[in-house]
Amino acid sequence: MTDNIVLNVAGVSKRFGGLQALSEVGIQIKAGQVYGLIGPNGAGKTTFFNVITGLYTPDAGSFSLGGTPYTPQAVHQVAKAGIARTFQNIRLFADMTAIENVMVGRHIRTKSGLFGAVFRSPSFKQEEAAIRQRSQELLDYVGIGKFAEYKARTLSYGDQRRLEIARALATDPKLIALDEPAAGMNATEKVVLRELIDRIRNDGRTILLIEHDVKLVMGLCDRLTVLDYGKQIAEGSPAEVQGNEKVIEAYLGAGHKAH
Numbered sequence: 001m002t003d004n005i006v007l008n009v010a011g012v013s014k015r016f017g018g019l020q021a022l023s024e025v026g027i028q029i030k031a032g033q034v035y036g037l038i039g040p041n042g043a044g045k046t047t048f049f050n051v052i053t054g055l056y057t058p059d060a061g062s063f064s065l066g067g068t069p070y071t072p073q074a075v076h077q078v079a080k081a082g083i084a085r086t087f088q089n090i091r092l093f094a095d096m097t098a099i100e101n102v103m104v105g106r107h108i109r110t111k112s113g114l115f116g117a118v119f120r121s122p123s124f125k126q127e128e129a130a131i132r133q134r135s136q137e138l139l140d141y142v143g144i145g146k147f148a149e150y151k152a153r154t155l156s157y158g159d160q161r162r163l164e165i166a167r168a169l170a171t172d173p174k175l176i177a178l179d180e181p182a183a184g185m186n187a188t189e190k191v192v193l194r195e196l197i198d199r200i201r202n203d204g205r206t207i208l209l210i211e212h213d214v215k216l217v218m219g220l221c222d223r224l225t226v227l228d229y230g231k232q233i234a235e236g237s238p239a240e241v242q243g244n245e246k247v248i249e250a251y252l253g254a255g256h257k258a259h
C-alpha cells in the first residue's frame with residue numbers, strides 16, 4: 001500500500017442531464033484518518049458518496065481500496081471490497097431487532113451461505129452463535145447494548161444512527177463512510193457521537209465523513225475536501241481549509257441557502 005493510503009479516488013466526474021454534478025474530484029485517505037467532505041447545499045457531496053459506494057455509475061474516475069483497484073458498480077460489491085456506509089436518511093430494517101440489524105451486516109463475511117442457512121447445518125449454527133456474540137459486542141461498543149432485543153423503529157433517533165454505525169462496523173470495513181451522522185441530533189447526542197467517531201478512529205479504523213455541522217467537522221477531521229458546484233475548491237487540514245478564501249466565499253456567497 002503506497003503511504004498507507006486506504007482509499008484513492010481520482011478524476012471522478014458525474015453529469016445528470018445538463019448538470020455537471022462532479023468535475024474531476026479526487027481524494028486520498030490514509031489509514032487511521034477521519035476525512036471530511038464538506039460544501040454548501042447541492043455541492044455534490046452525496047453524489048460523490050453515491051459514486052464511490054456503487055449507487056451511481058460515474059462518467060469517469062478511478063478507484064482503489066487498500067491498494068487494490070475496484071469498480072464501484074454495485075453496492076454489495078463495494079461492501080465486499082471493504083467500504084461500509086450509513087445513509088443521510090436512516091436505512092435500518094425497522095421491524096427487526098437492533099441485534100438482527102447488526103447480524104445482517106455481519107452476514108456478508110460468513111461462509112455457510114444460503115445452503116447452510118436453509119438446512120441449519122451444525123457449522124451454520126456455530127457461525128450464527130459467533131455472529132450474535134460479535135453483534136452484541138458491537139452494540140455495546142456504540143453504547144446501545146441494552147437495546148439489543150428492541151425493534152429498530154422503537155429506538156430514539158440518535159440510537160438509530162448509532163445502530164447504523166454498528167451495522168457498518170459489522171462488515172469489518174477497510175473504510176467506513178458516514179453520511180451526515182449528526183443530522184437531527186441534539187447537542188448532547190452530538191457530543192456522544194463525536195466521542196464514538198473518535199473511538200472508532202483510535203481503534204484503527206479509517207473514516208470518510210459528510211457533515212454539515214462545521215464545529216463537529218473541524219474538531220474531528222484530520223483532512224478535508226471542500227466541494228462547490230461539483231468542483232474541489234480546497235483540500236487540507238481544518239485550519240488550512242478554514243482560512244481559504246474560496247471556501248469562505250462559497251459558504252457566504254450568494255446562490256447558496258444557509259443550512
Ligand SMILES: Nc1ncnc2c1ncn2[C@@H]1O[C@H](COP(=O)(O)OP(=O)(O)OP(=O)(O)O)[C@@H](O)[C@H]1O
Pocket residue numbers: 016019021039040041042043044045046047048
Ligand atoms: N439522481 C439525480 N438526478 C439529477 N440530479 C441530481 C441527482 N442527484 C443529485 N442531483 C443534483 O446534483 C447536484 C449535487 O447534489 P448532491 O445531493 O450531491 O449535493 P450535496 O452536496 O450532497 O447537497 P446537500 O448538502 O443538500 O445534501 C444538485 O444540484 C442535485 O440537484
